Amino acid sequence: MQETISFAPRLAVSPIAEILWLIPAVPIVASGVIALFKRPRRKLAATLSIGSLVVSLLLSLVAFAHAVSGWLYGAAVRETVNFSWLHFGSSSVDLGWVLDPLSAIMLVMVSFVGLLIFIYSTGYMARDENYTRFFCFLSLFAGAMLGVVISNSILLLFMNWELVGLTSYLLIGFWYQKPSAAAAAKKAFLTTRIGDIFFLLGIVWLFAQTGTLLFYNHGLGSMEGWALAGLLSQHAALGLTAAGAIGLLIFAGAAGKSGQLPLHVWLPDAMEGPTPVSALIHAATMVAAGVYLIARVYPLMQAGALTGGTTTALTVVTWVGASTAVFAALIAVAQNDIKRILAYSTISQLGYMMAGLGLGGVAIGMFHLITHAFFKALLFMGAGSVIHGTHEEQDIRRMGGLKSDMPLTFITYAIGMLALCGFPLVFSGFWSKDGILEAAQHWSVAKAPFYMLVFGALLTAFYMTRQVSYVFFGYNRGHKTAHESRAAMTVPLAILAFFSIALGFIGTPAWPWFRAFLEGRDAPFDLHVFSEPGLLALMATSSVVVFLGLGLGWWLYGNETPKPEEPDALEKSVPWIWAVLRDKFYIDELYGVTVIAFYGWWARVADWFDRRVWGGAVAGVVWLFAIWARLNRFLDTTVVDGSFDKGCEELSTGGGLLSSVESGRVQTYLRILALAVVALAAILIWSGRP
Amino acid sequence: MTPLAAYLLVAALLFAIGLAGALVRRNAILVLIGIELMLNSANLNFIAFWRYGPHPEALTGMMFAIFSIAVAAAEAAVGLGLVIAIYRHAQTTDLDKMNRMKG
């Protein structure tokens, strides 16, 4: 557990914090402009999207530099700009944004990875009809995601959160002509909605308890001492404090977005979307939003913990994260779709991040988030390159031998794969995963998460080796020869590959810059930490595990890759396990026979009720009205119409008579006027006045 | 017979004379003259009531008469302008021949 960090309150706001809102606003405006195009204008749309994201990236870098310089001077930066959106009664709905190390790092990551994926998309989507629409959605997504990152108000965060969900839906269903894509979009939307309902409940509860929507507001925000103390003194059910209960509700929202058990089912299906979307949204950024959310409300999750202790909310986060990590890794072992393997791998890694947050604090979870964003985006884009090169083939059994056909893709993919596996010392994934494992080892509550995470690491190395063996080694089992992708796609791969390695060095135990930066501490460079026996042993353990996974994978799949028709090597030895894993533990089927079936039954009951009970009642009312209408018609034709016609005749006769009064002679009018005056006066006089 | 009653009777007679002129003469200008007489008799009423009313210092009736005179001047200008316009159009000022508004 980290110590409570004291951020120096700063009332003066720097210029970059003042204009922080521009970072999400620019891509959103670009998206709006693209949406207004009358005809598809491919070049302009791509230029606008990429240009807007470049602006965002530059601003993010300035913000990051500002945060770093503040850190260098020993004062952690936390600058907020808040304003009231609505007033009702004595309370108000406040929105605002915050610049602190957490948001600064996340901003740079999102805009940088996003920019690379945008560039990659110009190559990947080059032949797509709806290129313009694609960039419109992509820009909107980037803006919304950046909005999530900078939000200092939980309501503003939620708005952007939903916007992110919407764009995710739009992009998964981008090829809506495919029924599977449309269904996947719907599934993603509905599944994340379940989490979002809990999230919304948490927001409402938090607002009701603290009276503020802001996270940080110079001591008055909901994440600051005064409000947290109030939340801790309130007791909800089951021995939870209000803080813990709200934290769990918010975690439910995060679990929906980040594909944690049991709401993970939408993420593999989301691979129906275009591959850049999978890379950007369903690997690097959006799914990380859940993790980011937990990191953002970490003071709430942590509230009430004694030093070295933990809270109920964090314990739940840890267990859910660790279970997800193992569970998804197991499923990934038995998948044959190149993107589905990566999707389950993403779920598994998100589990690691959640576990990292629960076990060790913001810095550990966020470090894995950042490194993962880079190498997972790299893997997805590499997979996209492979799919492109093999003419839209996604089944790894129909690939093979691509290392000579697509050398650049192979090298970068291998780097990403080793980073994901956590190959020792060189790759970023090793350091970030090690941080999580180290935290798990020292966790006071239980040791099981540590073993689960280690087992997950073994599985990760295994399934990635299997995939790479299938795709790049052996001989080509496809029907067509593959070709290397164009530069717009390979250059971003190379850049991401570089960062997949380089990023690891800002978070090694010897120089824990990342953690120090986030927590506002010094980052001493100290090689002596490696001499601590525990640390070295842990590093050795995790290295052994990785090598074991790699070796096992290579032993099973490396030498002789089977023919597409042949059963999998693992299937041959333990077919029943294989079947369970291939069918994803039957979770979808389980939901099918429980939740979906229940709703189906409920719908049938409602339908029967509608038809028989309500329908009958409505039909009765209709019948009554029909009779009433007949009666009315009879009355109309005989009574009303007759008298109406008569009235019309009389009117026109009367009009004729009256028109003779209108002689057109002024004096006649005057005469009548005078007569009327006389009559009026006579009436007044004789009406009994004295 | 109080002085006020005498003035009011004079005004009533003048009003009736004006009305009779407006009703029986055929010439549009004379109708206007009759109307002017009626207006003047009303003014006489105002002044008389002001003079013998309970609060002459309030100037209410006097002011009403003064404004009425001014409005009557405007009315005379517009009315006579209309008569001239109609005359140009129809080459007559005989109201008996002006019945184009007949319903």
Place this chain on the structure above:
Amino acid sequence: MTPVFYVIAALTIAGGLAAVLLKNLVHAALAVTVAFGGLALLFLSLDAQFAGFAQILVYIGAVAILIVFAILLTRGSDLPQDGVFSHTWLIGLMIAAGVFSVLAWAVLRSVPALPHETAVPAVTVHDIGVALVGRYVLPLEILALLLTAATIGAVIVAMHEKDGAQ
């Protein structure tokens, strides 16, 4: 009632009657001027000097002149062949008599309630002026606007038909 009042009243009513009855329009215009003058004198006899002089200025000085001009412009001085009175003059006369009888009857019935001779109100022109620009300033301004509009309107109505010739 003073004899002066009877003289002035008779003059006024005679002027009014002449204006209505004289066949020649120019004569009628002159007669109505006499009636206006009589009215002005009546105002003066009611101690309303300001109203009386306003009456002289506006009616004798302006309206009467306007009427004469209108008569000249419409060649109203030529006597029409088929008489100056409307065919239905009898009805009009009866209605006028009816109006008079109602009014007179109302006045006579209320005589007991009417006040007798009262003190002359001490109202100077200064008071009227103060009232006009004080309490009555808004009606005054509106009236100024009305007069302006009426002047312009009268000019436009009267000259409209000439457009074609110009």
